[in-house]
Amino acid sequence: MKKYTEMNHEELLALKKELDKEFEEIKAQGLALDMSRGKPSNAQLELSMEMMDVLKGDSDLKCETGVDCRNYGVIDGIPEAKRLLGEMSEVDPEHIIIYGNSSLNVMFDSIARSMTQGVMGNTPWCKLDKVKFLCPVPGYDRHFKITEFFGIEMINVPMTPQGPDMDMVEKLVSEDAAIKGIWCVPKYSNPQGYTYSKETVERFARLKPVAPDFRIYWDNAYSIHHLYDDNQDFLVEILGECAKAGNPDLVYKFTSTSKVSFPGSGIAAVAASKANLDDFRKYMQVQTIGHDKLNQLRHVRFFKDLDGLHAHMRKHADILRPKFELVLDTLDKELSGLGIGEWTKPHGGYFISFDSLDGCAKAIVARAKEAGVVLTGAGATYPYGKDPKDSNIRIAPSFPTLEDLGKAAQVFVLCVKLVSVEKLLG
Numbered sequence: 001m002k003k004y005t006e007m008n009h010e011e012l013l014a015l016k017k018e019l020d021k022e023f024e025e026i027k028a029q030g031l032a033l034d035m036s037r038g039k040p041s042n043a044q045l046e047l048s049m050e051m052m053d054v055l056k057g058d059s060d061l062k063c064e065t066g067v068d069c070r071n072y073g074v075i076d077g078i079p080e081a082k083r084l085l086g087e088m089s090e091v092d093p094e095h096i097i098i099y100g101n102s103s104l105n106v107m108f109d110s111i112a113r114s115m116t117q118g119v120m121g122n123t124p125w126c127k128l129d130k131v132k133f134l135c136p137v138p139g140y141d142r143h144f145k146i147t148e149f150f151g152i153e154m155i156n157v158p159m160t161p162q163g164p165d166m167d168m169v170e171k172l173v174s175e176d177a178a179i180k181g182i183w184c185v186p187k188y189s190n191p192q193g194y195t196y197s198k199e200t201v202e203r204f205a206r207l208k209p210v211a212p213d214f215r216i217y218w219d220n221a222y223s224i225h226h227l228y229d230d231n232q233d234f235l236v237e238i239l240g241e242c243a244k245a246g247n248p249d250l251v252y253k254f255t256s257t258s259k260v261s262f263p264g265s266g267i268a269a270v271a272a273s274k275a276n277l278d279d280f281r282k283y284m285q286v287q288t289i290g291h292d293k294l295n296q297l298r299h300v301r302f303f304k305d306l307d308g309l310h311a312h313m314r315k316h317a318d319i320l321r322p323k324f325e326l327v328l329d330t331l332d333k334e335l336s337g338l339g340i341g342e343w344t345k346p347h348g349g350y351f352i353s354f355d356s357l358d359g360c361a362k363a364i365v366a367r368a369k370e371a372g373v374v375l376t377g378a379g380a381t382y383p384y385g386k387d388p389k390d391s392n393i394r395i396a397p398s399f400p401t402l403e404d405l406g407k408a409a410q411v412f413v414l415c416v417k418l419v420s421v422e423k424l425l426g
Contacts, residue, residue, distance in 0.1 A: 003339035004420055012425050019418045023371065026411055031372030033408040038190075038350035039399040040259055043319050047312065048261045051302040055294060069293035075284055076277075077269070081296035085269040087306040088223060089255050090237045096271045097280055100291045103256035103268040107217060108146050110252060110270075113283050114180070115150055119213035120249070120279045125152075125180060134172060134182035136164040138353060138381030138392045140190040143183040143219070147383075154383035155179070159189065163196035166203045173209040181215050187235045188222040191381050191394035192353040193346020195233035205241035207250065218253040222349040224313050225259065227321045233347050239271060248273040257299060259350065260313065267291075267299050320350075323397040323405055327352060330409040340420035343395075352395040353381075360419045361390045367415040373408045 007015070055061065061069045063078035077085075077098025086093040099106045115131075118124040125131045132153045135144060139159070147154055155172065158165045163186070173179050184204075186196040196204075204216060218238055226232045242250045249272075257266035270280065303309050328345055331354070335341050343354045356364055361378035368375050376394040379385040395412070397405055 001337050003337065004417075004424055005339040007424070009425070012421050016418070016421045016425065019414065019421060022414060023367070023418055026371050026414065029372070031407060031411065033372060033400055033404050033411070034374045035396050035400065035405075035408050035412075036374045036376050037399070038259075038396045040263060040316075041319065041399050041401070044316055044398070045262065047315050048302070051261060051298055054298050054301045061294065061297065063293065063297060067293075069297045072289055074293060075288065075290045076281060077291070078293055078296050078300075080300045081267060082269075084300050084303060084305065084309075085255065085257075085267065086271070088309060089220065089253060089269060089271045091239055091253070091271040095239065095273070095277070096269050097277055097284075098291060098296055099268040099270065101256075101265055101268065101295070102258060103219065103221065103254040103270075104142055104146075106268050106270055107143070107219070107254060109283075109287075110217070110280075111146055111150055111152075114213070117283065119180075119215065120275060122213035128178070130178040132176065132179045134164075134169060134179060135383050136183065136185075136189075137383070138191055138387075138394070139183060140185055140219070141376075141380040141385075143185075143217070144383045147183075152180075153178075156383065156388075157182070159192060159194065161192075161194050163194065163200035166200055170203065170207065173207055173211070173214060175210065177211045179209065180211055180213060181217055184216060184218050185221060186218060186238070187220055187233060188225060188346055188349025190221070190349065191351040191392070192344045193349045193351060194344070195235050195347075198236050201236040201238055201241055202245075205238060205245040205247060205250070207247065209250075214250070216251045218251050220253060220255050221259070223255060224309055225316070225350070226313065226348040227317050227324055228347055229314065229317075231347050239273070243273075249275050252276065260309065260316075261299060261302075265295070267296055320398060322402060323400075324352065326402060326405055327395060327397045327409050330406070330413060334410075334413040335416060338417070338420075341416055350396060350398055352397065354393045354395055354416075355391045356393065356416060357420050357423055358389045358391050360416075360423050361387060361393050363419045363422070364393060364412075364415045367419055368411055371411045371415065373411045375412070 067073050081098045082093035086096045115125045133147045135154045136159045137156045253271040256268035365375045365378045379387045
């Protein structure tokens with residue numbers, strides 16, 4: 001197949017005529033398909049339904065220390081939940097706090113607390129002239145929404161297959177005391193599916209920020225979300241590296257079971273140094289009388305241990321893997337060699353990242369919507385919704401059925417072809 005970029009004007013016009021005809025035929029089908037967010041499918045949600053029967057009216061509802069989980073007490077998580085999420089986070093139970101149903105909520109709270117109370121005795125951010133955050137791009141839109149909400153200036157840092165551009169990160173944090181943090185999705189990153197290399201993690205651990213209240217917001221959302229048993233990414237554990245580097249307080253490490261059990265009804269956790277966790281507990285004593293211990297107990301009794309979590313996630317992978325492979329096969333078959341797009345091939349997580357010709361992403365998303373396929377908005381993977389190249393599109397294969405996903409993937413590649421031809425025609 002000849003590259004679109006090598007076609008002459010007449011060839012492009014003839015191709016556009018064919019693509020226009022195909023597009024109108026698809027529009028006439030009246031499709032209503034959604035690839036916009038990384039929502040687990042109904043089949044995935046069904047995997048956890050037995051959890052609903054773990055606790056019954058006659059169940060023993062005391063945790064292992066004898067505390068009644070129906071009542072007040074144990075503000076930072078029952079011991080067995082700390083142990084389970086600690087195993088998932090690769091830390092000892094004393095280095096973890098169990099929260100409510102969402103790690104995103106804990107991140108929001110952490111930023112809010114830093115704004116009003118400061119970090120470990122440092123000046124509250126709201127009293128500073130300027131507060132900045134580093135944002136690896138493309139990245140996670142909900143992270144960027146949090147910092148934007150608080151008026152924090154966001155600085156783009158390019159992502160590579162090994163992680164963020166660490167030369168840039170090291171230079172910026174060593175020179176600018178207004179930089180207070182960086183967002184990270186270190187394993188199967190959103191949206192590219194990259195996993196930070198050993199060197200990248202070690203460089204993060206050795207950072208020398210000029211701001212004493214700088215923190216790495218390490219959102220390990222996809223730590224056990226592999227697609228393959230025999231082809232999994234490995235991520236070096238960051239807290240241990242920070243301790244070795246003499247920077248024990250540098251990281252807040254977030255995780256949750258939102259895409260393991262039930263989104264919105266899982267349990268979340270933060271792993272960090274003792275000093276950081278003590279700082280967290282100060283506001284927790286005022287904020288809450290304790291998070292949902294019955295939900296913590298339910299999760300522990302359902303999953304039991306890390307082996308139970310991994311066994312459960314293999315069931316998720318059996319559902320997700322064919323969907324990722326279908327989309328990737330469609331992209332390979334329909335777009336490879338045309339010179340109009342590139343895409344990632346992740347080993348886990350929830351997304352595929354697609355880069356079109358510059359200036360085409362918004363038009364592709366709009367065309368797909370016109371044809372009945374909803375995608376994540378172009379620009380969402382950049383702070384302020386502004387992709388400087390207008391090229392990145394996040395594809396989320398998880399929610400549709402395989403049949404619907406096949407149709408949606410065909411619509412997507414058609415829109416890529418059509419918009420690309422229009423771009424080349426000028």
